[in-house]
Amino acid sequence: MSSGRAQLSKIRQVLVERAEARLSDAALRLLIEQTGEALLLMDAAGHVLAFNAEAGHQFRIPVPERLEHGCLPGCDWVRPENASVPLEVSPLTRALAGEGVREERWGLRRPDGTVVVLRGSVFPISPAGSAEEAPSGVLLRAREELLPRLDATRAARLLAEAGALLGAELETEAQMEPLLRLLVPSLADAGVLFLGSSGESVRAVAAVHAEPERHVLLVEMLCRYPPDTLDPRGLPSLFLTGRTERTAELTEEQQVALTRDAEHARLLLSLGLSSYLGVPLVARGRIIGALALFRTDGAPAFGDEDERLAEELSRRTALSLDNARLLREAREAVRLRDEFLGIASHELKTPLTPLHLKVQLLQKQVDLLAANGKPVSAERVSETLDVVQRQVRKLTSLVDNLLDVSRITAGRLKLELEEMDLASVAAEILYRFAPSAAQLHCSLEMHAPVPVLGRWDRLRLEQVVTNLLSNALKYGAGQPVRLLVEADGRTARLIVEDGGIGISARDLPRIFERFERAVSDRHYGGLGLGLYITRQIVEAFGGTVKATSELGRGSTFVLELPRGDIPEEWLSVPGAPEPKP
Numbered sequence: 191m192s193s194g195r196a197q198l199s200k201i202r203q204v205l206v207e208r209a210e211a212r213l214s215d216a217a218l219r220l221l222i223e224q225t226g227e228a229l230l231l232m233d234a235a236g237h238v239l240a241f242n243a244e245a246g247h248q249f250r251i252p253v254p255e256r257l258e259h260g261c262l263p264g265c266d267w268v269r270p271e272n273a274s275v276p277l278e279v280s281p282l283t284r285a286l287a288g289e290g291v292r293e294e295r296w297g298l299r300r301p302d303g304t305v306v307v308l309r310g311s312v313f314p315i316s317p318a319g320s321a322e323e324a325p326s327g328v329l330l331r332a333r334e335e336l337l338p339r340l341d342a343t344r345a346a347r348l349l350a351e352a353g354a355l356l357g358a359e360l361e362t363e364a365q366m367e368p369l370l371r372l373l374v375p376s377l378a379d380a381g382v383l384f385l386g387s388s389g390e391s392v393r394a395v396a397a398v399h400a401e402p403e404r405h406v407l408l409v410e411m412l413c414r415y416p417p418d419t420l421d422p423r424g425l426p427s428l429f430l431t432g433r434t435e436r437t438a439e440l441t442e443e444q445q446v447a448l449t450r451d452a453e454h455a456r457l458l459l460s461l462g463l464s465s466y467l468g469v470p471l472v473a474r475g476r477i478i479g480a481l482a483l484f485r486t487d488g489a490p491a492f493g494d495e496d497e498r499l500a501e502e503l504s505r506r507t508a509l510s511l512d513n514a515r516l517l518r519e520a521r522e523a524v525r526l527r528d529e530f531l532g533i534a535s536h537e538l539k540t541p542l543t544p545l546h547l548k549v550q551l552l553q554k555q556v557d558l559l560a561a562n563g564k565p566v567s568a569e570r571v572s573e574t575l576d577v578v579q580r581q582v583r584k585l586t587s588l589v590d591n592l593l594d595v596s597r598i599t600a601g602r603l604k605l606e607l608e609e610m611d612l613a614s615v616a617a618e619i620l621y622r623f624a625p626s627a628a629q630l631h632c633s634l635e636m637h638a639p640v641p642v643l644g645r646w647d648r649l650r651l652e653q654v655v656t657n658l659l660s661n662a663l664k665y666g667a668g669q670p671v672r673l674l675v676e677a678d679g680r681t682a683r684l685i686v687e688d689g690g691i692g693i694s695a696r697d698l699p700r701i702f703e704r705f706e707r708a709v710s711d712r713h714y715g716g717l718g719l720g721l722y723i724t725r726q727i728v729e730a731f732g733g734t735v736k737a738t739s740e741l742g743r744g745s746t747f748v749l750e751l752p753r754g755d756i757p758e759e760w761l762s763v764p765g766a767p768e769p770k771p
Contacts, residue, residue, distance in 0.1 A: 227310070230330040232257055234286060239327070247487075248308070248334055250300045259283060264301035270335075273297050273305040285312035285328040295335060302401045304375060308332040345499050348372060352503055356510040366396035369507065375400040377496060378483035380408060380461065384417060385471075385479040385511070387429060392417040392479075400486075404461050411457040415450060428470045432477050434501060435468040438491035440484075462486040467497060469504040473512035481507070549578065605647040605730060607754065612682050613638035613675040615648065619655045620673060623663065631668050638675035642682045645754030650727045654735075657720040658686045658747050666690025666744060677753070684749040693739035701737060 222229050222240055228248040231240035236257045246252065254263050260282030261267070267277040281291045291312040299305050310332025314325035352372055370381045380399040386392030394412045399405035428435050437444075440463050449455040463484045471479035481504050485492065492500075552574045559565065620636055627634050662671045666688030674685040693701060702725040728735045732752045739745035 227331050227333045228308075231327065232282075233327040234325060248306065248332065249298065250302055250304075257282065260286065262298075266299040268297040268299050268305065270295045270297040270307045273299060281310075281312045282328055282330060285314045285330075286325055288314050288325055290314060296332075302403065304400050307335040309335045344376070345495075348376060348499070349502060349506075353506060356506060366507075367398060369503075370396050370398040373483065373500075373503070374398045377499065378467070378492075379486040379489060380404070380463065380484040382408075382412065382482045383479065383507075384429075384482070386417075386419075387477050387479075392419055392429070395479075399461065404486075407457055407460050411454070411461075414457075415454050428468050428480055429477060432470050432472065434470070434497060435466070436492055436497060437466040440464055440466055464489060465491040467492040467500055469497075469500045471504050471508035471511065473508040478508060478511060549574070605650060607645045607647055609643065609645055609756075610648055610651070612642040612644060612646075612651070612684060612751075614641070615651055616655050616673055616675050616684060619652060619659060622656075623659050627663060627671070630663055632663055632666065633670040635670060635672045636675075637672070640677070642675055642677045643753065644682050644751065644756060646731060646751065650730075654724050654727050654749065655684065657724045658684075658749070661720060661747075662686050662688035662690070662745070669744065680753050680756075682751045682753050684751075686747045686749075687744065689744040692741040692743050693737065693745055694741050698737060698739060702735070 222242045225242070226244065228245035229240060229242045230238065230245050232238045238254050238256060241253045249262050249265060251263055251265065257263075260280035267280045269275045269277060277296065281294065281296060284291055293309065293311055296308050296310075297305055298308055310330065312331075313329045315327040315329060316323055316325050352369060355369055355372070366383045370383060374381050379401075381397070382394050383396045384392055385395050394417060397405075397408050397412055399408045442459060445458050445463065446455045449458055461484075463486055465485045467483045469481045469483075470477050471481065481500060483492070483500060552571065616638065617636060620634055624634065659671070659673070669689030672685075672687040674683075674687075676683050676685075702721050725735055728749060728751065733750050735747065735749045737745060737747050
């Protein structure tokens with residue numbers, strides 16, 4: 191009986207010891223996980239016995255089973271002051287050799303390519319506390335050394351490198367990503383550069399994240415959720431204020447509030463952003479973009495020095511971008527000038543050639559008749575003078591167009607308003623074009639059931655109608671040209687339709703620009719100014735002119751003009767149709 195009790199007592203003792211061991215082991219693991227430092231315990235053969243979550247965060251690797259030659263999988267030990275130089279011996283290898291390593295600094299290049307500076311110690315563990323025998327394992331304790339991102343020397347070097355990059359070639363938009371890569375990870379862990387303004391289209395032209403996996407997510411997010419100027423959540427508010435923004439801590443709630451749906455929120459939160467610095471790009475007093483910088487995963491928030499450096503970089507970037515824009519505009523202006531001079535020379539020479547030939551021929555005929563004592567034929571002189579007058583009118587029209595462009599550019603286009611009937615003006619212009627239409631085998635049709643009275647400048651209004659009709663005859667030869675005049679309340683409307691060659695959808699948006707042509711100048715004459723002048727005159731009246739067209743199916747030009755300060759009785763003419771709903 192007593193032996194049974196003794197056996198039971200031994201069993202209880204064993205159970206208590208095992209329970210205490212398990213409790214001690216659980217307490218030890220809890221302490222290991224709760225410490226704010228990276229802890230790694232391995233035996234002499236390299237088997238990993240303990241590896242806490244902070245170690246996984248610092249080294250950015252999963253829990254390894256075994257270490258070879260004191261190296262962490264996918265990681266390289268490097269010098270803290272120069273990451274390009276490897277350490278001769280890793281701290282783990284030194285500890286396995288029996289050397290105690292206390293409070294040293296090491297650099298570690300992680301598998302994602304980022305480099306972290308660690309400060310820590312490595313302790314050799316000897317069996318039974320004997321210091322004479324080879325260690326049976328080592329314990330590494332380390333923490334990330336959070337130093338200022340840039341000192342004055344490195345900041346100056348970064349500015350110099352950025353200046354060289356921006357100054358190498360003024361077409362700088364393609365160089366925005368290399369510029370961001372100068373800042374990441376030197377100044378920030380992630381960055382996005384936006385171009386545009388709040389009232390225009392804004393686009394992200396470059397984006398960089400220090401971690402390759404998160405870089406892919408950042409680019410994917412910007413592609414799937416591009417900035418939207420109509421959605422205040424899609425743009426940094428500095429586009430509206432023009433002031434630098436700085437947020438020391440980006441909470442999850444703040445980030446989710448900026449997103450458009452659950453997937454957008456998932457992508458943004460997966461970037462691990464913790465603080466934000468946004469700086470506007472300002473050129474000539476106008477916001478042309480913004481630089482958004484972020485730090486991640488417990489990195490220190492941006493400070494005053496970081497803000498000043500980012501503002502200086504943004505100032506230089508904005509200046510470079512503005513210079514690039516001015517250069518592009520100058521090149522385009524030179525191209526347009528050269529193209530215009532070539533076309534203008536050809537167009538001015540075209541009427542001069544028959545003019546010169548006719549006058550020269552008439553001179554020879556007069557000299558010959560005078561030498562023989564014969565009178566000059568009045569019919570022949572009259573025919574020659576008709577040709578001369580027609581070519582002089584062409585020259586006058588070309589010169590007038592050039593003068594109008596000069597006046598418009600200088601802001602000297604003046605209007606002399608008087609009361610008139612748009613239908614009568616259109617009918618008069620149509621009558622003038624009748625001979626030209628007959629030569630081109632075009633029929634002219636006009637529908638103007640009632641007078642459309644208003645206050646306009648007669649000469650300028652005639653010029654507008656003339657440009658639209660001549661354009662229709664030029665590109666609609668052989669097809670009917672229809673003209674419609676109608677009133678809609680205080681708006682007068684004139685529509686010119688032709689069944690000619692039409693205009694492609696690609697060319698349609700630019701036909702009202704200066705020197706722009708939707709056809710080859712080899713087949714169609716003109717300076718490319720008629721529609722530009724038309725739009726400028728119409729806009730000076732406070733109206734609009736629009737075009738719709740389809741290749742091979744003709745074009746329709748719709749001109750709408752405010753009728754000005756006119757009596758109420760002018761709005762309702764007897765016999766007029768009801769206004770369109």
